[in-house]
Amino acid sequence: MAHFSMNGRMSGRMEDEESSDSDHRRKRRKMGLNLQQAAAPSSASPAAKTNTFAAKMMAKMGYVEGQGLGATGRGRLAPIETQQRPTGAGLGAVREKTTQAKEEEKREAAFRGEVLEDSEEEEKKRRKELKKKRMPGVGGGASTPTRPKTKYRTAAEIEASAEGLEVPNVLKSIIDATGSETKLLTSTAGLMSTQNAMVASETEAVKIARRARRDLEAFAEEWNTVSERKQFFEMQEAQLLQETEEQEVGTRGLETVINAVQALQLSGLEATGNGSDEAAWESITNKLESLETEYTDKIEASVLQEVAVAAIHPLFKKTMQHWQPLEDPITVSHYLSRVSNILGIHPNSSGTDLALNSDHFLHPVRLSKSTTPYETMLYTLFLPPLRSAITNDWDPTDASPLLSIIQSWSPILPTFVLTNLTHNLIPTRLTTLLSTWKSSRPPSSRHSQPSPQTYIFPWLPHLPPQHLSPTSSTGLFSTLKAKLKSLFQSYPLTSRPPQTLASLLPILPIPFLREIQTRHLLPRLSTHLSHSLLIDPSNQDLTPLSETLAWLTQPWSLPTSTAAHLLAAEFFPKWHLVLYLWLTNSPNYDEIREWFLWWKEQFPAQIREHEVVNMEWTKGLETISLALDLGPEEVVERLPPPVMGPVKPLSAPSLQQDTPSLKEKVKEDETEPITFRAVLEAWCADNSILFIPLREADPGSGLPLFRITASASGKGGAVVFLRGDVVWVREGRKQGEGAGAGAGFKPVGLDEGLLERAEGR
Numbered sequence: 001m002a003h004f005s006m007n008g009r010m011s012g013r014m015e016d017e018e019s020s021d022s023d024h025r026r027k028r029r030k031m032g033l034n035l036q037q038a039a040a041p042s043s044a045s046p047a048a049k050t051n052t053f054a055a056k057m058m059a060k061m062g063y064v065e066g067q068g069l070g071a072t073g074r075g076r077l078a079p080i081e082t083q084q085r086p087t088g089a090g091l092g093a094v095r096e097k098t099t100q101a102k103e104e105e106k107r108e109a110a111f112r113g114e115v116l117e118d119s120e121e122e123e124k125k126r127r128k129e130l131k132k133k134r135m136p137g138v139g140g141g142a143s144t145p146t147r148p149k150t151k152y153r154t155a156a157e158i159e160a161s162a163e164g165l166e167v168p169n170v171l172k173s174i175i176d177a178t179g180s181e182t183k184l185l186t187s188t189a190g191l192m193s194t195q196n197a198m199v200a201s202e203t204e205a206v207k208i209a210r211r212a213r214r215d216l217e218a219f220a221e222e223w224n225t226v227s228e229r230k231q232f233f234e235m236q237e238a239q240l241l242q243e244t245e246e247q248e249v250g251t252r253g254l255e256t257v258i259n260a261v262q263a264l265q266l267s268g269l270e271a272t273g274n275g276s277d278e279a280a281w282e283s284i285t286n287k288l289e290s291l292e293t294e295y296t297d298k299i300e301a302s303v304l305q306e307v308a309v310a311a312i313h314p315l316f317k318k319t320m321q322h323w324q325p326l327e328d329p330i331t332v333s334h335y336l337s338r339v340s341n342i343l344g345i346h347p348n349s350s351g352t353d354l355a356l357n358s359d360h361f362l363h364p365v366r367l368s369k370s371t372t373p374y375e376t377m378l379y380t381l382f383l384p385p386l387r388s389a390i391t392n393d394w395d396p397t398d399a400s401p402l403l404s405i406i407q408s409w410s411p412i413l414p415t416f417v418l419t420n421l422t423h424n425l426i427p428t429r430l431t432t433l434l435s436t437w438k439s440s441r442p443p444s445s446r447h448s449q450p451s452p453q454t455y456i457f458p459w460l461p462h463l464p465p466q467h468l469s470p471t472s473s474t475g476l477f478s479t480l481k482a483k484l485k486s487l488f489q490s491y492p493l494t495s496r497p498p499q500t501l502a503s504l505l506p507i508l509p510i511p512f513l514r515e516i517q518t519r520h521l522l523p524r525l526s527t528h529l530s531h532s533l534l535i536d537p538s539n540q541d542l543t544p545l546s547e548t549l550a551w552l553t554q555p556w557s558l559p560t561s562t563a564a565h566l567l568a569a570e571f572f573p574k575w576h577l578v579l580y581l582w583l584t585n586s587p588n589y590d591e592i593r594e595w596f597l598w599w600k601e602q603f604p605a606q607i608r609e610h611e612v613v614n615m616e617w618t619k620g621l622e623t624i625s626l627a628l629d630l631g632p633e634e635v636v637e638r639l640p641p642p643v644m645g646p647v648k649p650l651s652a653p654s655l656q657q658d659t660p661s662l663k664e665k666v667k668e669d670e671t672e673p674i675t676f677r678a679v680l681e682a683w684c685a686d687n688s689i690l691f692i693p694l695r696e697a698d699p700g701s702g703l704p705l706f707r708i709t710a711s712a713s714g715k716g717g718a719v720v721f722l723r724g725d726v727v728w729v730r731e732g733r734k735q736g737e738g739a740g741a742g743a744g745f746k747p748v749g750l751d752e753g754l755l756e757r758a759e760g761r
Contacts, residue, residue: 074111076104155216162220163227257295264291264311280315281335288312292342305344309373312339320381325389329404336412343374345412375414383417390425396433397450399458402426406462422462427476430456434479451500452480457507470512480508481516488520493528493547501556510556517558522566525551529570535578537595542602545571553604564612567603572616575599576642579620583627584636592624676725683750684708689758694719698745710759718757721745729757 062071069075081100109115159167264287288308295304319332336343371379386405394402402421410418434452456476460468467475484501491498504513525548532544552563582592600608600617607613623642627635684691692714694705698721709717719730728745748754 068107074108077107153213153217158213158216158220162223165220165223167216253295261291261307261311264288264307277315277319277332281319281332284312284315285335285338288339288342292339304342306373308339308342309377313377316377317381320385323385325386325405326393326401329401330408333408333412340412344372345374371414375417378414378417383420386421387425390421390429394429396429397455399455403458423464426459427463427467430459431476431479434476434483437483452504452507456480460507470509480504481512484513484516485520488517488524493524493551494543497551497554497557502554504556513556514558518562521551522558522562526566526570529566533571533574535574537578537582537591545602549604549607552607560606560610561612563607564610567607568612568616573642576616576620576623579623580639580642583623584639586632587627589624589628596620596624677722680722680727680750684758687755687758689717689755690714697721700744708754708758716760718754727754729754 063069064073066077067073068077078100081098083098155167159165264284288311291308292304316332323331336345390402406418406421433455437452463476466472468477469475470477470481472478487498487501501513528544529548533548534541548566549563551557552566557563579592603613623639627639630638681691689708689710690712692707692709694707697704701721701723703721703723705719705721707714707717707719709715711717720727722728726747727750729748730745748757
């Protein structure tokens with residue numbers, strides 16, 4: 001604007017000399033328009049702007065395009081924009097500030113960290129505040145705000161607020177002589193009157209009083225602060241004195257403990273000499289017990305454990321170096337039990353144990369981040385000689401030495417050490433011995449081994465569940481199960497049943513043993529009766545039946561009901577057939593009666609009286625009674641032949657003699673009916689074309705699809721499916737086909753037409 005005014009004055013002087021006043025105003029407006037157009041942004045390209053003289057000069061002075069002017073870049077971004085008012089309009093007719101000017105002001109305010117609002121928004125806020133201040137019922141102007149009344153405290157109030165502070169009387173009179181008004185004595189009656197005007201000396205008195213009041217109030221506040229600090233320091237001093245006294249008492253106690261510990265260490269070192277180990281253990285145990293009684297409350301439990309372990313470590317190491325676990329199982333365990341509390345021994349516990357609470361949920365009990373000193377001592381000194389003895393010297397058939405060790409040491413052994421014994425070392429030796437057990441060898445033979453019951457039964461309370469579960473795939477019972485399976489599959493039925501199985505009853509559940517027999521022994525007994533037993537009244541051989549009954553009447557054998565069903569399936573059909581043939585060939589009923597009673601006596605009572613067997617005897621009596629009723633003339637024609645027994649529920653054994661030979665299988669295959677698919681495959685082979693299943697089905701009929709083609713790649717040819725003895729060939733699909741059965745297919749014969757389709761002709 002200043003530039004605009006200066007140019008206007010220069011132009012006006014020239015026009016006064018050459019033209020009239022109207023010409024001067026016209027030219028001035030024209031020049032203003034030219035200046036405004038010059039200040040407007042140019043439409044020239046950025047490259048043209050940077051090549052101007054002004055742009056080059058500003059660039060030399062450090063100006064960067066797009067930033068503000070000045071050293072900090074906070075100046076204007078663009079030249080000042082002018083705004084022309086309408087012709088004849090004065091100031092205030094339009095908004096004088098342009099949008100560019102407002103944006104520049106906001107940008108400068110942002111650099112200062114302020115938020116600049118528009119004048120219009122400020123005016124609206126001011127009006128709202130004035131509207132809120134207007135009192136209801138008062139018209140027109142806003143209400144005059146009232147100043148808060150100044151409150152003056154007297155000297156007595158200031159003195160009361162600061163406990164222990166004493167204010168001089170002279171200062172009290174100075175402070176109490178002032179207030180919101182100055183009071184002067186105007187008559188002898190002592191009346192006071194308010195004076196609006198004050199002399200210079202009175203004004204100085206007011207200032208002195210005000211300064212005195214302020215100083216007194218500041219002094220009172222500082223007085224209160226100092227009093228609070230004094231109370232804090234007094235409390236801190238009392239606390240430090242108490243802690244000092246406690247530390248002195250603790251120091252005296254520690255000196256006593258140090259002396260006792262030093263004496264204990266000396267006794268531990270002396271015990272490793274040439275003296276008796278028993279006397280040394282007794283002496284050091286007594287000292288540890290006294291140390292526990294006297295100093296438990298004075299020393300932390302962890303420190304006391306370390307002291308106790310350090311004291312017995314040399315003697316324990318010496319004892320373990322000469323320890324023979326199988327000869328002296330107990331050794332020094334009773335001494336360690338006496339000092340178990342001071343050693344930090346918890347029965348069957350360690351830093352990683354799990355405890356079971358009343359709600360039957362497992363919660364980890366972490367006693368320490370690592371093993372305790374006592375656990376470390378046992379792991380490094382106790383476990384190695386015991387592991388060596390179990391692995392190299394222990395006879396698994398004699399469980400007494402290790403049982404004594406577990407019984408005497410288990411209360412003071414960490415769980416991980418005891419678990420290593422009962423879960424790893426001992427089961428490994430038992431499993432190795434069990435794997436060499438020959439169940440078929442009689443116990444009285446020279447090379448016989450002890451029954452598994454003799455060395456497994458004592459360990460049942462100590463072995464982990466995986467070794468005792470019949471369903472486990474690993475462990476002792478798994479090995480024993482494999483042994484029994486092999487026994488029942490290969491043991492000769494003609495021999496006497498092994499007596500060693502009876503000794504397994506205390507450790508083997510009866511259902512578990514019977515399940516193995518049902519799977520592996522029962523099919524063999526069924527086959528043995530079916531193939532070896534012949535019913536011959538003239539010369540009866542009972543050997544196969546006796547051998548079978550010997551297996552069925554053992555204490556560990558199958559239940560009586562299973563034996564009865566086995567006889568009903570394999571023995572009685574043969575017996576009924578012989579009875580029928582005898583009755584239809586001039587029988588002697590006295591001989592038949594003796595034969596019938598003789599057979600009943602051949603079975604044990606528990607089998608003979610079973611319901612299933614009784615039904616078979618009754619059936620035989622009914623057949624004899626019917627033959628007597630029919631008489632010798634009609635018995636041949638009218639006596640019904642016996643039914644050959646029920647369907648056998650027993651699976652055939654996997655024996656080589658019962659397996660059909662390859663020739664028998666071929667004969668069975670030759671008797672099978674020939675299918676139409678086989679005929680079609682033979683026809684394709686004769687014509688040197690391929691018959692390929694497509695592994696998909698026709699959506700309409702659901703029948704499998706095949707491809708008949710002469711191409712070696714298996715592509716092309718004809719897609720068919722077989723229904724009955726007819727070949728259905730797919731035709732070119734038309735719209736609407738494929739919804740029903742056979743849609744898009746037509747029947748063809750095994751002729752030249754199908755061959756042409758296969759060859760793609």
